[in-house]
Amino acid sequence: MSTIQTCLWFNNNGEDAVNFYKKLFTDVKVGEIMRWGKDQPGPEGQVLTMEFTLFGQPFLVLNGGPEFKFNEAVSIMVNCDTQDDVDKYWNELTSDGGEESMCGWCKDKFGLWWQIVPKGMTKLFQDKDRAKAGRAMQAMMKMRKLDINKIKEAFDGK
Numbered sequence: 678m679s680t681i682q683t684c685l686w687f688n689n690n691g692e693d694a695v696n697f698y699k700k701l702f703t704d705v706k707v708g709e710i711m712r713w714g715k716d717q718p719g720p721e722g723q724v725l726t727m728e729f730t731l732f733g734q735p736f737l738v739l740n741g742g743p744e745f746k747f748n749e750a751v752s753i754m755v756n757c758d759t760q761d762d763v764d765k766y767w768n769e770l771t772s773d774g775g776e777e778s779m780c781g782w783c784k785d786k787f788g789l790w791w792q793i794v795p796k797g798m799t800k801l802f803q804d805k806d807r808a809k810a811g812r813a814m815q816a817m818m819k820m821r822k823l824d825i826n827k828i829k830e831a832f833d834g835k
Contacts, residue, residue: 679735682728686745687787691738692724694787701769704732752782752790760825766793767822781823795825801832809834 687694699705708728713719719740727738731753757763770793771777774786781794801813809832816831817823 682735682737684737684739685747685789686739686741688743688746689723689740690787691727691740694785694789695727695729695738697785697787698729698731701766702731704730706730747784747788747790749778749782749790752792754792754794756794756796758796760795763793763795763823763825766791777821779821780817781820783822793823795823795828798823798825798828801828804832 685691685694695705695707699707706729708730709726710724710728711726713721713723713725715721719725724738724740726740729736729738755766757766767777767783770785770791771783772786776784778784778790781792782790783793784790798813798817802810802817804810804813812834813828813832816828820827
């Protein structure tokens with residue numbers, strides 16, 4: 678067990694969420710699952726907690742009910758190698774009730790927030806040539822799903 682583990686509070690649909698993530702991402706591993714038993718507060722057999730890793734990062738699903746909701750203050754960042762990866766993750770996460778937001782942020786159908794980001798993008802924003810960095814940042818600020826080529830073109834002044 679990892680020293681630090683992120684706990685994600687779901688409205689009793691955490692198992693569905695993990696199954697969705699297993700189909701979308703190539704590296705999801707499910708660990709221990711605790712289900713409600715007979716004569717316990719929750720529906721017998723329903724998942725109470727479920728451990729999983731996403732690209733090696735440990736998470737714990739807690740099916741806690743409707744009291745708390747996810748918001749943009751916490752998101753999972755996925756660093757993508759290619760535009761195809763950006764497109765794939767973005768399209769799946771925003772489908773079937775998910776929502777687009779600005780600058781690579783989106784919400785999945787379970788309400789969890791994600792950042793779908795091309796690897797190396799922050800290097801452009803930190804470039805010593807502040808004019809190039811500024812153009813790249815301005816291009817990104819106008820986007821919902823990030824477009825690697827358009828950000829690079831803005832950086833290069835094209």
